[in-house]
Amino acid sequence: MENITERLVKYMEVKDLTAYRMTADANLSVGLIGKAIKGKSGLNIETIEKILLTYDDLNAQWFVTGKGEMLIVEEIEVEQSNEIMVDKELLLDMFQKVDYLFKLSIQENATQELNALRDRIMK
Incomplete structure (x- = not known):
């Protein structure tokens, strides 16, 4: 089963985001995302909250638990x-x-x- 960091990497790939871009967008500490991806640190609750508040199409349930769909898709008609x-x-x-x-x-x-x-x- 995937962990939250692996799900973060999948989201970044789908959205074509770099660690630097996510760090800047979510106002995170420099290097935090890179360290998490390399397995040198985890994501704390404040980091997770900032990411979810920044990327409103990221499904919080999927991000935290792996259940459900990655993206929240709004129907535009x-x-x-x-x-x-x-x-x-x-x-x-x-x-x-x-x-x-x-x-x-x-x-x-x-x-x-x-x-x-x-x-x-x-x-």
Whole structure:
């Protein structure tokens, strides 16, 4: 089972964040994230709280316990002429995140299915 630091690294990879960027964004002590990633220290409650308050899409339950989904996804919909339109860039961004997660942990078949989904989105 993953620990909180391993989950932090996964989140950073999905969001394309460096330890330096996270340190600056969350107003953490310099080197704190790097040391945690290298296993030289842990994350205390104040650090965890700062990270969760800074990154509001990070699911606190997943981050702390590993249960649930990594990201809190808000549905963004625009109603126009009684039809719901979804921003293609948002869908592509979500696709890229899902694609990354699949590459981490799912079978090779997932790549083909995701490519088909991307092709349908782009039509």
